[in-house]
Amino acid sequence: MRFWLAVLRQAGRNLRQTWPSQLMTLLTVSLSVLIFAFFYLVYTNMISSGEKLGDDLRLIIYLEDDPGPQMREQIRRKIINFDDVEDIIFVSSAEAYERFAEQLGGNKDVLEDIPKDFLPASVEVIPLKNLRSLNQVKLFSEYLSSLPGTLKVQYGQEWVERFYYFTRLLSIVVFLSGSLLILTTIFMVSYTIRLTIFNRQAELELLKLVGATNNYIRTPFLIEGVLQGLLGSSLGIFSLFLLYQWIKAHFSGPGLLELFSFTFFSPEVVLAIVTTSIILCSAGSFTSMQKYLRI
Incomplete structure (x- = not known):
């Protein structure tokens, strides 16, 4: 219990000392998740609509x-x-x-x-x-x-071909935005943790000299990565949900949304996106520690 209380205090101290870079990282992770989730939401709904229309093909x-x-x-x-x-x-x-x-x-x-x-x-x-x-x-x-x-x-050749080409284009965009999410998340979290390590380099060396374990030094930074992934992805998903509700409220009625049944992510998909973001941010944190702490 004492171990975790000490680790949490260290993590809180790190966040207070580097809050500008932490905030920038949080916004970057949120934006990356928002971009990826937006295109993935459009893609999944287009595939679902295509399957429904395909029933009448x-x-x-x-x-x-x-x-x-x-x-x-x-x-x-x-x-x-x-x-x-x-x-x-x-x-x-x-x-x-x-x-x-x-x-x-x-x-x-x-x-x-x-x-x-x-x-x-x-x-x-x-x-x-x-x-x-x-x-x-x-x-x-x-x-x-x-x-x-x-x-x-x-069989409606032109419409079918355009629809399939559009979904293929969307799949490429989803792949690229997913790659962007991976790169930006790992890079930004690594950069933020690196700044924290540089600012506390002398203190960390002193902790090692007095017998602090590797886990005691490593865990606060991992907690930072987990929090960045959790808060960043949650903020991105919540922003997308607000955007989805706004579009639904302002563009409902006769039109495109009437022809296609657009739905938001299921809880399982939301959990998968949040979990993936946490893993990526933790990986960025772990990479920085391995390289600069030499522990």
């Missing part, structure tokens, strides 16, 4: 003519030979006409003088949920284009 094969029973079975077999799918729906020209008329609602009068077979027959292929990567969808679309009697295959 279907590839539509437009055919030259209405297929007969034998042709339908042949098309079904060829589709399943490529990969298992959730469902295959054949839509005749007449059914396509009826769907179109329902979509027009009160304006369906415009179809009175138009023949009911002016729309092509089609096959709607609903892929399994595991068929989601852009390359897989592209390959599947190219394969469906080779089926007999196919005019065109459509």
Whole structure:
């Protein structure tokens, strides 16, 4: 008990003596966590939204003519030979006409003088949920284009490609911001601890001469690193939460946030970010001690 009381007093003394650099380090850690957590939050929500939109993904094969029973079975077999799918729906020209008329609602009068077979027959292929990567969808679309009697295959190519490219870009940004978090956290904490060690070099040497153990000298600096990681990451996450609430309050309603369900981090993710920050700050503290205390 006495050991920990003495260690805590030493840690408090270190913080008081170097509070300007400690404050700068705290703000740097908070900003680094905020930047990383912001991009990671956007990335996770985009992935979640993509999975939800992917549930409605279907590839539509437009055919030259209405297929007969034998042709339908042949098309079904060829589709399943490529990969298992959730469902295959054949839509005749007449059914396509009826769907179109329902979509027009009160304006369906415009179809009175138009023949009911002016729309092509089609096959709607609903892929399994595991068929989601852009390359897989592209390959599947190219394969469906080779089926007999196919005019065109459509699945919202441009939107799907832009979405996947955007999520790929976000993953790169998350990786870079995570690297920035690691580098800045370790560097700033190491620099701050180094200043503290320089300021107390004579005192630390005296403690060693009178028999102070390595743990007694080392632990206060580790506590500083843990506090920097805990407080810095907590401040960064809290700032992001306030930003999230502000965006939600000012941009709710019809629009982007109505189309996509954006949510904040789960408690498990918040705990993981805080724990990682503590580990990184402790590592920075430990690195400085090993290099400059020679203990």
